[in-house]
Amino acid sequence: MIEVARSDPRYPERLRETSFAPERLWIRGRVPPARTPSVAIVGTRRMTDLGRRMARELAMVLARSGVVIVSGLAQGVDSTAHAAAIAVDGLTVAVLGEGLLEFETMGPVRRRRIASAILERGALLSQFPLDAHGDRWSFPKRNAVVAALGDAVVVVEAPLGSGALITAALAERIGRPLFAIPGPLGAATWLGSNRLISDGRAQLLASADQLAALLRIDLARRGSERSALGPLADRAVALLSAGPADADTIAAGLGAPLTEVATLVAEMLIGGGVVPTGDGRFALR
Numbered sequence: 596m597i598e599v600a601r602s603d604p605r606y607p608e609r610l611r612e613t614s615f616a617p618e619r620l621w622i623r624g625r626v627p628p629a630r631t632p633s634v635a636i637v638g639t640r641r642m643t644d645l646g647r648r649m650a651r652e653l654a655m656v657l658a659r660s661g662v663v664i665v666s667g668l669a670q671g672v673d674s675t676a677h678a679a680a681i682a683v684d685g686l687t688v689a690v691l692g693e694g695l696l697e698f699e700t701m702g703p704v705r706r707r708r709i710a711s712a713i714l715e716r717g718a719l720l721s722q723f724p725l726d727a728h729g730d731r732w733s734f735p736k737r738n739a740v741v742a743a744l745g746d747a748v749v750v751v752e753a754p755l756g757s758g759a760l761i762t763a764a765l766a767e768r769i770g771r772p773l774f775a776i777p778g779p780l781g782a783a784t785w786l787g788s789n790r791l792i793s794d795g796r797a798q799l800l801a802s803a804d805q806l807a808a809l810l811r812i813d814l815a816r817r818g819s820e821r822s823a824l825g826p827l828a829d830r831a832v833a834l835l836s837a838g839p840a841d842a843d844t845i846a847a848g849l850g851a852p853l854t855e856v857a858t859l860v861a862e863m864l865i866g867g868g869v870v871p872t873g874d875g876r877f878a879l880r
Contacts, residue, residue, distance in 0.1 A: 596621060596622065596623045596695060597621070597622050597623075598619060598620070598621050598622075599619065599620050599622060600618065600619055601616055601617070601618055601619070605622075605626070606620060607620075607626055607629065607720075607743075607744060608629040609629065609633075609743055609744050609745075609746075610740060610743045610744060613739075613743045613769050614769075615736075615739050615743075616743070617722035617736075617740070619722070620720055620721070620722055621694070621695050621720070621721050621722075621723075621724075621725060622718055622719070622720050623695055623714060623718065623719045623720075624713065624714040624717055624718030624719055625717065625718055626688060626717075626718045626720065627663050627686050627688070627717065627718075631661065631662075631663050631686065632661070632662045632663065632746055632810040632811075632812055633662060633663035633664075633665050633688075633744060633745050633746050634657055634662055634663070634664060634665065634745050634746060634747050634748075634749060634806060634810075635665040635666060635741050635742060635744060635745030635747070635748045635749065635762070635766075635771075636650060636653060636654055636664055636665070636666050636672065636673075636676040636749050636751060637666060637667065637672060637673060637738075637741060637748065637749070637750055637751070637753075637758075637759040637762045637763075638650060638671060638672025638673070638750060638751035638752045638753050638757070638759050638788070639671050639672060639752050639753050639754055639757050639759060639784055640669050640670045640671035640672075640673075641671060641754075641784065642671045642672050642675070642751070642752050642784065643752065643782070643784055644858075645752070645778065645779075645858055645861075646671075646672060646751055646752030646778070646784065646785075647672075647675050648858065648862050649751050649752070649776050649861070649862065649865060650672045650675040650676050650679065650751045650752075651675050651676075651678075651679040652679075652862050652865050652866045653676075653679075653749065653751070653776075653800075653803060653865050653866075654675070654676040654677075654679035654680050654685075655679045655680070655682065655683050655685075655866075656803045656814060656865070656866050656867065657680075657685075657803060657806065657814075658679065658680035658683050658684075658685025658686065658687070659683050659685060659814070659815045660807070660812055660813065660814050660815045661685075661686070661812070661815075662685075662686075662806075662810065662812065663685075663686040663687065663688060663717070664676050664677065664679070664680040664685060664686070664687040664688075665687070665688045665689075665690065665741055665744045665745050666687075666689060666690070666741060667689065667690050667691070667692065667734075667737055667738065667741050668689035668690070668691060668706055668709065668710065668713075668719075669706075669758075670703070670705075670706065672751045672752060672759070673689075674705070674706060674709055676751075677689055677709055677713060678709055678712075680716075680717075681709070681712045681713065681715075681716065684716065685716065686716050686717050687713055687716065687717045688713075688717050688718050688719075688720060688744060689709075689710060689713050689717075689718075689719050689720070690720050690721070690737050690740045690741045690744065691719060691720065691721040691723070691729075691737065692721075692723075692729040692733045692734040692736070692737035693721065693723060693727055693728055693729035693733065694721055694723045694724050694725040694726050694727035694728075695719060695721050695725055696725040696726050697725070697726050697727055697728055697729070698710070698719075698721075698729075720740070721737075722736065722737075722740060734758055735758070735761050738758055738759075738761045738762040738765060739762075739765045741762055742762050742763075742765040742766040742769065742771060743765075743769060743771075745766075745771060746771070746772075746809070746810055747771060747772040747773070747774060747806060747809055747810070748762060748763065748766040748771050748772070748773050748774070749774045749775070749776070749800060749806070750762070750763050750773070750774070750775040750776070750787075750788045750791060750797065751775075751776050751788070752776070752778055752784055752785055752788055753775075753784070753785070753787035753788040753791075754783055754784045754785070754786055754787050755786045755787045755790070756787070757787050759787070759788075760787050760791070763775075763791055763796070763797065767796060772798070772809055773791070773796060773797040773798065774797055774798045774799075774800040774805070774806070775788040775789070775791040775792050775797035775798075775799065775800060776788065776799075776800050776865070777789060777792055777799055800865070801864055801865075801871075802864055802865060802867055802870070803865055803866065803867050804867055814867060827849065827851060827855075827859055828859060828862075828863065828868070830849055831845060831849060831856075831859060831860075831863070832868070832879065834848045834849065835869065835877065835878060835879045836879060838878070839872045839876040839877060839878040840876055840877065841875050841876045841877070842856055842857055842860055842877075844876075845860065845877070860877055863877075864877075867880060868880060
């Protein structure tokens with residue numbers, strides 16, 4: 596564990612350039628070099644299955660390509676993004692809302708297990724003294740650091756009042772590109788993220804390729820879309836190999852509910868396995 600002052604060359608450069616950079620940081624593990632592209636992925640603690648799948652697929656696709664996944668290690672979207680990066684031997688940085696020792700002794704067991712895995716490929720970071728307790732005021736400060744450490748910020752699933760929306764506002768404040776994944780109309784856990792899009796504050800993220808273009812990287816897909824999404828995706832790929840199809844046609848061809856197919860297609864869009872043709876249909880990339 597190291598303690599670094601803002602003047603220390605080991606202090607993250609993306610954070611140092613902001614007006615709210617903490618005077619000191621406590622770091623366990625290794626923060627990736629400043630030149631390494633990074634994306635902050637945030638969202639609700641009470642995610643739906645769709646939110647979990649979106650966070651996982653997006654983090655896996657980016658981490659495979661060497662992008663650092665940054666998040667806050669809270670339950671829900673944050674932990675899912677970290678775990679997904681770890682699953683593909685990717686780099687990830689977790690920013691805590693409490694002191695490192697406080698987390699390591701008193702934090703939830705599951706999050707501590709993820710933290711142990713993070714240390715093999717990345718870092719845990721906190722701006723709070725080692726034994727500081729997490730409190731209502733400390734987590735917005737944590738969110739500011741999360742926003743600063745990403746070259747871009749993605750809100751996966753967030754209800755109104757979610758802490759992820761604080762991260763989004765801070766990203767806007769410091770000029771980080773802000774994206775949000777659209778969710779089902781009227782779904783409570785997506786109201787905040789959908790509003791970011793409808794208000795024009797966030798770009799609608801329809802594919803990881805948008806982030807790849809921003810970061811100027813090539814995505815290393817390695818057939819990930821099919822292996823990560825399972826047998827139904829394999830069958831969808833086989834069906835689309837005959838030509839583009841809309842969601843109704845795909846559902847009929849697979850003998851699967853339209854709602855399940857709509858979720859699958861959304862995941863494959865994020866992963867980059869399929870692309871929209873502009874007429875309501877989807878085609879293999």
